[in-house]
Amino acid sequence: MYSIDESFVDLSGIRGDMTERAHAIRARVLQWVGIPCGIGIAPTKTLAKLANYVAKTAERKPGFYPSKLAQVCNLVQLPSEELDAVLEATEVGEVWGVGRKIAAQLKEAGIETALDLARLDPATVRRRWSVVLERTVRELQGMPCIGLDDQPPPKKEIACTRSFGQPVSELPALEQAISTFASMAAQKLRRQASHTAHVLVFIHTSPYRKGPQYARSITVPLRSATSDTVSIVHAALTGLRRIYRPGYLFIKAGVMLLDLHSAKLRQRELDLEPQETEDSTRERLMGVLDELNQRYGRGTVNLASAGVQAKGERASWAMRQERRSPAYTTCWEDMPVVGEVAVPAAPGTSAANREQVTM
Missing domain, CATH: 1.10.150.20 (5' to 3' exonuclease, C-terminal subdomain)
Incomplete structure (x- = not known):
């Protein structure tokens, strides 16, 4: 591609x-x-x-x-x-x-x-x-000098940014949004087998709305390069709390992972505490997390800091996505319905137990 x-x-x-x-x-x-x-x-x-x-x-x-x-x-x-x-x-x-x-x-x-x-x-x-x-x-002149890439090169930076469905002013809602964005970015990072050493967080108000304006960003260095969601989310929330100011209506926020390199090229610290066991446990945990979210849908398993929403409900900061095209081929709920035909019930079956078949 x-x-x-x-x-x-x-x-x-x-x-x-x-x-x-x-x-x-x-x-x-x-x-x-x-x-x-x-x-x-x-x-x-x-x-x-x-x-x-x-x-x-x-x-x-x-x-x-x-x-x-x-x-x-x-x-x-x-x-x-x-x-x-x-x-x-x-x-x-x-x-x-x-x-x-x-x-x-x-x-x-x-x-x-x-x-x-x-x-x-x-x-x-x-x-x-x-x-x-x-x-x-x-x-x-007809001499091939640029080869075909079998697979795209790893990204040099990974970003997850969103505009909110409605303005957000409270810190807890912003923390949920930033935690969600950082988790999504971390999953993308693991997908390309990379680690990050710096996490950038930004928030800003809408320049098209009347009222006080505010826009800030901050880059938080990690103690050691990692792809661990917990560490990345912690750094992102630390940065958010430093730049957050009350009294503003924020309309957009995002997380960027910078200074990326291959997970195979990992530099260790001179530390007397045992790290190998903890690192391998975290890596297995992240693998299980990614597998569950891939199998059952994004957001199936999240950190608590991302908030918990009831089924069918959306967070106040979530994008509206009112005109998103239905996923006819991958989502049962988006299948177009032509009409419903009642299946004749067996003798003695109550009306509440009768099935409806979509044609």
């Missing part, structure tokens, strides 16, 4: 007409998800991004590119003269990896199009600009 709405796919070893397959994939995505997409096929990631841009632009702006490249653009099948025409019709700033500043420098040097950039000498580009732009030039 490259981003939330885009991904690179390795087509090595796949037989058949790639253009036909891509059209079939696009039709399937449109049918199942209801979202149109563009597909670009090329020998390098930079050219594939360019092909994807061409596929979308050819459909949205007829005449800008050949109509046969709309929706699916396969640069591999294009003759060299047609590929050059596509590159010549593309501004250099549309090339993946060329930002506004570099694009301006290139245009000052007379490099206006993607074709102009592709015809540059890579060594010259490296000396004059950077090795990054050199890779871009080589990729435009």
Whole structure:
């Protein structure tokens, strides 16, 4: 996955007409998800991004590119003269990896199009600009320089922030919210097998509301890097109590975990107290906590500081989420109901015990 709405796919070893397959994939995505997409096929990631841009632009702006490249653009099948025409019709700033500043420098040097950039000498580009732009030039020339990532790299920081459903002024409600956010962030941290050494907490009022304004944040260092929910929540609540001021209507708060590194690279303290047993016990406890919440739903097991809500009730600080789309495929309560049919009861069965079947 490259981003939330885009991904690179390795087509090595796949037989058949790639253009036909891509059209079939696009039709399937449109049918199942209801979202149109563009597909670009090329020998390098930079050219594939360019092909994807061409596929979308050819459909949205007829005449800008050949109509046969709309929706699916396969640069591999294009003759060299047609590929050059596509590159010549593309501004250099549309090339993946060329930002506004570099694009301006290139245009000052007379490099206006993607074709102009592709015809540059890579060594010259490296000396004059950077090795990054050199890779871009080589990729435009058809030489793969950027590999496919099998899995995304670990995040450098993890955040959990929310706007409240209604303004919050009391410290206990803020403590519940911060405790919940810190617990969620800690779970994300363990999911990528990392530890954190610093916890940042922030709260602020709404700049769009009349009344006194207040916004503060604080970073709390941990004694040792950890992914333990209890330690992270304790640090977050410590920070909150330092920056909290009464008399303000807070509308948003959040927790960020900073200074992340792999859980395998853990630095121990020179301490005479035994730590191994306690650490391993906490790790097993966190594993059980994550497993229960994953199996039975988020929030099934929480720290007491996050508050306890009756089933069906929401905390005063929780987001309203009044227009959230129903989860038809993963939640029984969100299944659309067409109608109800009463099942005939057996003789002697009371009306209260009759079942209703949803059709």
